[in-house]
Amino acid sequence: MNVALDALIAARVVPVVVLDDAAAAEPLADALVAGGIRAIEITIRTPAGLDALASLASRDDLIVGAGTVTSRRELADVRAAGARFAVSPGFDADLVYAARETDVLPVPGVGSATEAQAARRAGLDHVKVFPAGALGGLPFIRALHGPFPEMRFMPSGGVDQTKAAEYLADPAIFAVSGSWMVPAEAIRDGDFEMITTLARATMAALDA
Template identity: 50%
Template sequence: MSIPDLLRRHRLVPVVVLDDATAAEPLADALATGGLPVAEVTFRTPAAAESIARMAAHGGVTVGAGTVLTAEQVDIAVGAGARFVVSPGFSPAVVRRCREHGVTALPGAVTATEVMAALAEGVDTLKFFPAGTSGGAPAVAALSAPFGQVSFVPTGGIDATSAADYLALPAVLAVGGSWMVPRAAIRAGEFDRITDLVTASVEAVAH
């Protein structure tokens, strides 16, 4: 299954910040048990690459790398087992390195100019980031009008309540967020709680 198809199927992308790579396997289990076998592990901590590697080797979850800013980070992420690469903005160098590795790039874009730059690089699935402060669902709807071939994954400032507004838009494949994988809960080892949050989130978007 392609990454866009996977996102369309599950509708949610947990945005994960891991401070300790030993939490990777139990987190993967919590996500899978809760019915959401996908994760974006952000490159915001030194544990990111090892966490991706552990989750990828553990199985049961399709793992991507988030907050990827450079081509070198693409190399690290893919080497660790990332199947897709998410960036906060649009970087031709990152997109091209992803293409060289044969992995899906999800660059960020919030303006028509950025969308056109991404299309020029052959990318038509984009992260709309930061969604909450860039006009929210109405902005995504407005952008999708002239760019009917583009799919969006809004991320940033989205919670369980606002997710439905984005998911109601035909152009939105999925939304990214961390409300079902709180960093504090991961640090505390509260994986049963995370499973419950994931399960509730999955059930909410199914209705």
């Protein structure tokens, strides 16, 4: 199995982070690790995204990936910045094949049986489901898992601490992603203690 995928499965929770200031990346990562979280997805929706990603890439206490990767150019950029995995909102076979030619793990989003089948045809068995909440949550994923029993899913969108525990109790789920433990106001205010508290509460809920 892919080393990056192993790390995501072990982490279970993947915070989705939007940063306007790359200088916040290190204290944010420290806060997450202190709370027991071992993965982070830095979106590249802001100008600070790539610099933030690069500043964390050499850390060995969490796996660092990129979010909202939608083109070959963006894939090349996040790979150069040190991303170990690249998450996309939707499924793009061309992007998946491009990623599989590199050492970056592709984690595309799917939202239908058609897209899950296309992902399987592209050789993937671990994908994101987005937007999970709007699509129906766990019942939808269980229905999708029926015809694709070899696939595992990472719900994103509408996930919170309570839903995270519910999702991860199901064998169809390999991880969950979301931003409930990294609220924008806490990042903006530099309240990294709050982020550690939320991360710790999240991991405690999973192990309860």
